[in-house]
Amino acid sequence: MTKTKIAVSAIKSRRNALIILLLGFSILSLARIFAEAPGISSSVTFGGAIALAAPVAMAGLAGLLSERAGVVNIGLQGMMVLGTWGAGYCGWQFGPWGALLGGAVFGALGGALHALNTVHFGVDHAISGVAINLLAPGVARFLSGLLFAGKEGGTLTDSPPVGNLGKFTMPFLAGGRIGSIRTTDLLGGIERSGWFVLADVAGLLGGVFRGIAVETAILLSMVPMLWYVVWRTPYGLRLRASGEKPSAAESLGVNVVWTRWSALIASGSLAGLGGAWLVTNVGKYQQGQEGLRGFLGLATVIFGNWKPVGVLLGSILFQFTESVRLQIGDEPSLAFVLAVGISAFSVAVYRTYRKSWAGAASFLVASFLIFLYLNSVDRVDDKLSATFPYIITLLVLIFSSRRLRPPASVGLPWTRGQED
Amino acid sequence: MIRRSLSSVTTPLLVFGISMALSSVALLIPGYNPITAFSAIVENLLTVSGVVTVLNFSARYYVMGVAVAIGFKMNLFNIGTNGQYQVAALFAGAAGGSLSLSGPINIAIVIVVAMVCGALWAVIPGILSVSRNVNIVVGTIMMNGIAAGLIGYFLRTWFRDFDDNLTAHTKTIPPDSRLPTLNPILELLGLEVPKSTNLHSFVLISIIVGVLFYFVIFRTRFGFDILASGRNAAAARASGVDARRMIVITMAISGALAGLAGMSVLLNQAFEYGDRFPLQLGFTGISVALLGRNSPSGIALAAIVLASIEQGSRGLAVVGIPQEIGQILQGTLLVVAVVTYEVASRRAKTKAIQMASNVSVGQVAL
Numbered sequence: 001m002t003k004t005k006i007a008v009s010a011i012k013s014r015r016n017a018l019i020i021l022l023l024g025f026s027i028l029s030l031a032r033i034f035a036e037a038p039g040i041s042s043s044v045t046f047g048g049a050i051a052l053a054a055p056v057a058m059a060g061l062a063g064l065l066s067e068r069a070g071v072v073n074i075g076l077q078g079m080m081v082l083g084t085w086g087a088g089y090c091g092w093q094f095g096p097w098g099a100l101l102g103g104a105v106f107g108a109l110g111g112a113l114h115a116l117n118t119v120h121f122g123v124d125h126a127i128s129g130v131a132i133n134l135l136a137p138g139v140a141r142f143l144s145g146l147l148f149a150g151k152e153g154g155t156l157t158d159s160p161p162v163g164n165l166g167k168f169t170m171p172f173l174a175g176g177r178i179g180s181i182r183t184t185d186l187l188g189g190i191e192r193s194g195w196f197v198l199a200d201v202a203g204l205l206g207g208v209f210r211g212i213a214v215e216t217a218i219l220l221s222m223v224p225m226l227w228y229v230v231w232r233t234p235y236g237l238r239l240r241a242s243g244e245k246p247s248a249a250e251s252l253g254v255n256v257v258w259t260r261w262s263a264l265i266a267s268g269s270l271a272g273l274g275g276a277w278l279v280t281n282v283g284k285y286q287q288g289q290e291g292l293r294g295f296l297g298l299a300t301v302i303f304g305n306w307k308p309v310g311v312l313l314g315s316i317l318f319q320f321t322e323s324v325r326l327q328i329g330d331e332p333s334l335a336f337v338l339a340v341g342i343s344a345f346s347v348a349v350y351r352t353y354r355k356s357w358a359g360a361a362s363f364l365v366a367s368f369l370i371f372l373y374l375n376s377v378d379r380v381d382d383k384l385s386a387t388f389p390y391i392i393t394l395l396v397l398i399f400s401s402r403r404l405r406p407p408a409s410v411g412l413p414w415t416r417g418q419e420d
Numbered sequence: 421m422i423r424r425s426l427s428s429v430t431t432p433l434l435v436f437g438i439s440m441a442l443s444s445v446a447l448l449i450p451g452y453n454p455i456t457a458f459s460a461i462v463e464n465l466l467t468v469s470g471v472v473t474v475l476n477f478s479a480r481y482y483v484m485g486v487a488v489a490i491g492f493k494m495n496l497f498n499i500g501t502n503g504q505y506q507v508a509a510l511f512a513g514a515a516g517g518s519l520s521l522s523g524p525i526n527i528a529i530v531i532v533v534a535m536v537c538g539a540l541w542a543v544i545p546g547i548l549s550v551s552r553n554v555n556i557v558v559g560t561i562m563m564n565g566i567a568a569g570l571i572g573y574f575l576r577t578w579f580r581d582f583d584d585n586l587t588a589h590t591k592t593i594p595p596d597s598r599l600p601t602l603n604p605i606l607e608l609l610g611l612e613v614p615k616s617t618n619l620h621s622f623v624l625i626s627i628i629v630g631v632l633f634y635f636v637i638f639r640t641r642f643g644f645d646i647l648a649s650g651r652n653a654a655a656a657r658a659s660g661v662d663a664r665r666m667i668v669i670t671m672a673i674s675g676a677l678a679g680l681a682g683m684s685v686l687l688n689q690a691f692e693y694g695d696r697f698p699l700q701l702g703f704t705g706i707s708v709a710l711l712g713r714n715s716p717s718g719i720a721l722a723a724i725v726l727a728s729i730e731q732g733s734r735g736l737a738v739v740g741i742p743q744e745i746g747q748i749l750q751g752t753l754l755v756v757a758v759v760t761y762e763v764a765s766r767r768a769k770t771k772a773i774q775m776a777s778n779v780s781v782g783q784v785a786l
Binding site: 135138 | 446548555557558559563566569573577706707710748750752754758759762766
């Protein structure tokens with residue numbers, strides 16, 4: 001491919017992304033107007049989605065880093081568990097900053113164990129990950145029994161309270177205060193106007209700038225930082241080379257073993273940071289508070305095609321359903337399902353236009369079923385909506401696994417000095 | 421040959437020794453006495469109810485272990501046994517609670533429903549893997565997530581026993597449609613069985629599964645195809661094995677066995693599917709298969725060891741040691757086992773290569 005061709009395809013893919021984003025907002029806007037549910041795209045909903053997405057995105061970035069270096073990381077879940085415990089303990093001892101640091105350090109321990117297993121001993125990556133997932137809850141529970149049980153506010157499953165770093169609202173844009181002076185709330189005004197698409201975009205931006213927890217902001221700042229490290233530094237180039245073709249990288253003098261070790265330790269600390277967010281969010285460590293977020297993070301890696309922005313968008317999309325579910329009233333959830341139905345119908349129309357009849361038919365049936373479901377219920381079951389992220393990931397894999405491009409050597413056994 | 425059988429004894433012993441040492445360190449740091457702990461574990465095992473509980477748990481771990489191992493045999497990592505087993509148990513529980521046929525027929529139907537549902541849930545990622553190239557590990561993880569939500573939905577709507585508004589579960593299976601207890605056999609042996617102790621007849625089912633597993637893997641064409649695909653997929657394909665078909669069938673068998681494993685809980689213990697069902701049984705199966713090296717007898721040993729640690733560590737509370745050390749012991753055991761086996765097999769490989777090169781050097785010299 002020549003340089004111009006690459007440039008053209010980059011512009012094209014950027015243009016396509018913009019079109020898809022605009023379409024998504026139009027559909028959301030339509031659903032909001034039809035279902036009379038301003039809650040679906042309010043800044044509260046988006047703010048909730050972004051906050052909930054932060055720990056998932058951390059798990060996703062952790063997976064991305066490790067897979068870019070060539071190691072599959074199913075142990076994310078376990079590293080997150082270690083992170084929550086470390087954050088609970090250090091947060092209790094040293095406050096919220098201690099929680100973030102403790103989460104990262106404990107997660108890193110899990111990452112180091114994964115590195116020892118896979119890089120040093122050459123154990124199958126998936127197997128080592130499963131072993132870590134099994135070991136971590138046991139360690140956390142054992143340590144809780146030792147250090148939390150019997151202390152004030154602590155039990156076998158809960159840590160004593162951990163504080164948080166507070167919230168921040170942007171002045172002028174979202175009405176934050178400067179000292180004691182109130183500023184204008186520009187985005188809030190647009191959002192309340194209810195204009196088509198504009199109000200929804202204002203809702204998204206309002207969610208970012210109004211009342212965002214400092215921990216969330218810190219976590220989200222990892223996305224551009226990770227992008228910079230992996231795509232703009234010599235270390236990042238070595239890291240990606242280790243994931244694409246380790247033997248070639250080694251022949252050029254890259255220390256693949258060290259690169260993978262460092263990537264896995266960083267990966268573990270990112271997952272642990274995600275766990276720390278959960279702790280400061282609730283205000284204490286609770287056994288099992290990580291839910292399935294480690295696995296969800298793994299899904300965002302694939303959804304995001306092994307790119308940081310993709311991981312972030314995937315996490316927000318996945319947690320959007322969760323945030324909608326948490327809003328007051330049934331209308332936001334119904335509006336969301338309506339939006340999914342409209343999307344399916346639009347895809348059916350597009351497929352018809354492209355003369356792909358089978359695809360058109362299946363999407364038409366899907367959208368029909370969704371509309372039928374909406375007609376028959378007056379509230380969306382939250383257990384059903386909890387399955388959406390996994391279904392969306394499976395659908396993405398089904399329809400675009402040919403377009404996704406994982407690192408070439410991810411998951412393959414490799415030892416120093418090995419030729420392909 | 422002798423050396424090989426020797427290493428098959430020494431490696432597990434080494435694994436056990438290292439894990440004991442590491443757990444002892446974990447016990448020593450907060451100041452507990454490891455010897456007190458281990459003797460409390462053993463003591464809690466050496467009672468009638470201790471042995472019976474270990475047998476009951478090993479039986480379900482064994483079947484679940486075989487479910488995972490049959491996938492491993494052809495390098496297929498079915499990490500979704502947890503979802504498959506729960507979906508199967510939900511539908512089987514719903515069927516068992518609502519059917520009103522006579523006992524044995526009802527039992528048979530419940531078991532068939534469980535195996536079919538488990539198989540179907542496992543076949544979906546299998547088909548996606550062969551037709552759309554969706555990674556099987558990722559596919560089965562997603563299916564676990566979907567299963568968790570769907571089960572919650574069904575349990576509160578369609579399949580819920582609405583007579584009980586405190587906890588969500590399916591209708592209770594009538595007494596004549598449950599698997600019997602084997603306590604009479606224990607009494608025949610002259611043992612005094614405590615009231616709350618039941619030896620599950622599922623133990624017999626697990627033995628049958630073990631025999632069938634051995635027979636299918638080592639004595640049939642299908643088993644040979646599985647082993648061949650696992651050792652060298654390209655060579656197997658070249659010799660006429662349909663890899664896509666094998667993946668789908670193996671996933672189906674794996675899922676069916678995962679569904680069967682849940683019947684130990686449903687038909688021998690809980691008699692309804694609900695919140696009290698073990699949440700991690702499928703993942704335990706993965707540990708069992710890994711620890712047992714996927715061999716019929718190895719899995720049995722692994723199942724008994726893990727079940728013994730689980731049951732034995734319940735006795736730790738008596739001597740004032742947190743029983744969570746049991747989970748640590750299990751986890752350490754798994755990590756150490758995986759690493760030790762890997763190192764041992766790599767050593768063996770290097771040795772074989774050295775011996776082969778020595779032979780050829782010798783031949784050249786002649």
